[in-house]
Amino acid sequence: MDDTRNPLLDFSGLPRFDAIRTEHVTPAMDTLLARARATVDAVAAPEVEATWPALVEPITEALDRLERAWGAVRHLNAVVNTPELRDVYNANLPKMTAFYTDITQDLRLYAKYRALRDSAAFDALDTAQRRFIDNELRDFRLGGAELPDEKKARFKALQEELAETYSRFEENVLDATNAWAHYVTDAAELDGVPEDVLAEARAAAAAEGREGWKLTLRFPCMLPVMQYAENRPLRRRMHEAYATRASDLGANADWDNGPLIERILALRAEAAGLLGYRDYAQVSLVPKMAERPEEVLDFLRDLAHRARPFAENDFAELQAFAREELGLPDFAPWDLAFATERLKAKRYAFSEQEVRQYFPEDQVLAGLFRVVEAIYGVRIAESRAPAWHPAVRFYEIRDAHEVLIGQFYFDLHAREGKQGGAWMDDAINRRRVGGAIQHPVAYLTCNLSPPLDGRPATFTHDEVITIFHEFGHGLHQLLTRVEVAGVSGIQGVEWDAVELPSQFMENFCWDFDVLVQMSRYVGEGPRNGETLPRALFDRMLAARNFQSGLTTVRQVELGLVDMLLHSGEPSRAPNAVVDEVRRDVAVVPRAPYDRYMQSFTHVFAGGYAAGYYSYKWAEVLSADAFSLFEEQGVLSPAAGARFRDEVLARGGSRPALESFVAFRGRPPQLDALLRHNGMIAAH
Numbered sequence: 216m217d218d219t220r221n222p223l224l225d226f227s228g229l230p231r232f233d234a235i236r237t238e239h240v241t242p243a244m245d246t247l248l249a250r251a252r253a254t255v256d257a258v259a260a261p262e263v264e265a266t267w268p269a270l271v272e273p274i275t276e277a278l279d280r281l282e283r284a285w286g287a288v289r290h291l292n293a294v295v296n297t298p299e300l301r302d303v304y305n306a307n308l309p310k311m312t313a314f315y316t317d318i319t320q321d322l323r324l325y326a327k328y329r330a331l332r333d334s335a336a337f338d339a340l341d342t343a344q345r346r347f348i349d350n351e352l353r354d355f356r357l358g359g360a361e362l363p364d365e366k367k368a369r370f371k372a373l374q375e376e377l378a379e380t381y382s383r384f385e386e387n388v389l390d391a392t393n394a395w396a397h398y399v400t401d402a403a404e405l406d407g408v409p410e411d412v413l414a415e416a417r418a419a420a421a422a423e424g425r426e427g428w429k430l431t432l433r434f435p436c437m438l439p440v441m442q443y444a445e446n447r448p449l450r451r452r453m454h455e456a457y458a459t460r461a462s463d464l465g466a467n468a469d470w471d472n473g474p475l476i477e478r479i480l481a482l483r484a485e486a487a488g489l490l491g492y493r494d495y496a497q498v499s500l501v502p503k504m505a506e507r508p509e510e511v512l513d514f515l516r517d518l519a520h521r522a523r524p525f526a527e528n529d530f531a532e533l534q535a536f537a538r539e540e541l542g543l544p545d546f547a548p549w550d551l552a553f554a555t556e557r558l559k560a561k562r563y564a565f566s567e568q569e570v571r572q573y574f575p576e577d578q579v580l581a582g583l584f585r586v587v588e589a590i591y592g593v594r595i596a597e598s599r600a601p602a603w604h605p606a607v608r609f610y611e612i613r614d615a616h617e618v619l620i621g622q623f624y625f626d627l628h629a630r631e632g633k634q635g636g637a638w639m640d641d642a643i644n645r646r647r648v649g650g651a652i653q654h655p656v657a658y659l660t661c662n663l664s665p666p667l668d669g670r671p672a673t674f675t676h677d678e679v680i681t682i683f684h685e686f687g688h689g690l691h692q693l694l695t696r697v698e699v700a701g702v703s704g705i706q707g708v709e710w711d712a713v714e715l716p717s718q719f720m721e722n723f724c725w726d727f728d729v730l731v732q733m734s735r736y737v738g739e740g741p742r743n744g745e746t747l748p749r750a751l752f753d754r755m756l757a758a759r760n761f762q763s764g765l766t767t768v769r770q771v772e773l774g775l776v777d778m779l780l781h782s783g784e785p786s787r788a789p790n791a792v793v794d795e796v797r798r799d800v801a802v803v804p805r806a807p808y809d810r811y812m813q814s815f816t817h818v819f820a821g822g823y824a825a826g827y828y829s830y831k832w833a834e835v836l837s838a839d840a841f842s843l844f845e846e847q848g849v850l851s852p853a854a855g856a857r858f859r860d861e862v863l864a865r866g867g868s869r870p871a872l873e874s875f876v877a878f879r880g881r882p883p884q885l886d887a888l889l890r891h892n893g894m895i896a897a898h
């Protein structure tokens with residue numbers, strides 16, 4: 216392959232999005248995979264010394280190229296998807312997966328890393344280098360590399376059965392969700408349901424040649440019906456169908472996930488035992504910031520204990536409101552979402568449409584950059600680079616002396632062919648290459664409201680928060696000072712700490728002075744050009760904390776159930792664990808048929824097993840980090856420099872707890888999160 220003719224093999228600068236074509240993908244990936252395999256074989260040879268330059272540098276170089284090229288392809292597949300690109304992507308994905316599986320199970324490589332770890336040369340490495348080697352060895356160990364042969368075979372069989380069972384679990388949830396439908400022919404039965412939901416339901420019925428409306432358990436239909444339908448029997452029917460999906464009470468016994476849950480827990484426990492751990496909860500925490508399952512349980516119980524009085528109060532208010540104003544004296548689980556929406560509308564009525572008129576795109580981005588420039592002492596300027604769509608904007612971050620720090624792409628608007636959601640992905644990771652530094656580059660992707668009729672895009676407050684959140688991940692990637700690719704930026708950051716920089720940034724969107732700076736009303740009439748009024752902001756803030764007690768105890772319940780199911784012997788019935796946890800923390804009664812565990816895909820089909828607590832954990836860290844800015848001034852450059860130096864710049868080069876303590880001067884505390892959520896005990 217002639218490298219100069221394939222833009223995916225050009226690593227002299229930014230990805231060449233103006234030149235990359237579908238037909239470049241497979242030849243480039245085949246070339247890079249072959250080179251990477253050759254590099255692994257070369258460094259694994261017996262005569263090669265186990266030193267950083269002889270072992271780690273060649274592999275880093277090969278993987279960096281592979282990741283950069285594949286990263287560009289993966290990115291294009293996500294943001295400008297076409298059938299041709301999808302085919303090529305899917306054809307190459309198994310090759311990539313197989314390569315990474317092979318190197319994480321390559322015992323020659325494992326032996327080399329161990330030799331380096333045990334040699335005198337290890338002590339001469341810097342912190343980031345040592346951390347990287349330790350992470351590699353940890354991943355080999357958790358992948359079963361240290362097991363004797365007969366146990367290795369069993370471990371592999373367990374992993375394979377787990378992967379199959381996860382996918383059956385997920386399929387059962389999907390099949391059970393899709394199989395249910397409820398057809399309505401009398402419009403009066405749907406009173407209160409929003410017009411766009413009805414239109415969708417009417418189209419779904421028409422597609423089957425039916426009159427009326429087809430209701431389904433898919434989220435965009437189920438949720439608004441539960442929130443807005445006046446028809447109580449309809450809510451009850453939908454609630455029961457949703458809560459019994461993939462369970463023994465569900466419509467189809469073949470989809471019952473109950474036996475799969477018990478099997479998954481048993482397999483995980485056995486795998487943990489083979490690796491020498493007490494239970495799966497311990498294994499799950501090895502690469503995380505939390506150290507012991509007991510620490511997580513204490514954290515969750517403390518949070519439950521402190522949130523519970525507020526949750527009880529939230530629920531008492533809701534019941535009183537339902538009784539007095541909705542004519543519902545016997546509050547039931549299927550009234551929860553409905554009564555919540557009504558109470559919220561009554562108390563904090565404001566229109567999202569009105570709010571969004573205050574946040575035109577350019578004003579918001581300028582406001583975001585002003586915050587970042589003020590606290591971190593950097594400069595952000597728009598620049599030019601080849602991109603994949605005309606709407607993409609490209610920027611550079613420089614230090615106070617105009618020295619380049621990093622670059623990023625902003626692809627903000629929703630459009631056809633673009634995967635939903637918002638995310639940050641690395642395009643290039645920072646690392647030292649000989650005498651030079653390879654600068655980090657990030658893709659920041661959102662699906663926000665696009666501009667309409669030639670007018671600039673305007674964003675809801677939630678959309679503004681999304682931009683700040685993703686930019687927080689971006690800063691973690693871009694402001695790193697680490698020179699080892701495997702632990703620079705977000706690489707190698709513990710899983711339960713990775714949301715710290717992103718959630719931290721969200722806090723600025725709740726600061727009135729910051730918001731005012733980035734607001735400017737666009738529209739006809741006298742308000743044109745005005746900034747966000749204080750009264751409107753106060754209502755937004757109150758709505759933010761509405762029922763935060765109830766939300767918190769619900770999250771804690773899920774976190775506790777998840778952690779306890781994976782702790783100790785997997786002998787207790789999963790639903791008995793749920794009942795036990797609910798006795799301690801739950802406030803809202805549960806319907807007797809509720810089997811939510813049976814569709815808990817985060818834990819039984821996703822990566823959140825013994826890790827669901829991470830959501831709250833990261834919120835505590837980010838709220839507590841922001842509290843230093845509340846103490847020293849929201850745009851304090853001193854606090855900003857500390858956050859940058861001790862957290863953002865360090866990336867995965869040292870434990871997240873060490874970074875946090877170095878920044879905050881003490882371990883994380885719950886207080887700031889409780890305060891931000893309006894949960895402060897009266898004195």
Ligand SMILES: [Zn+2]
Binds near residue numbers: 684688714717
């Ligand atoms: Zn995030």
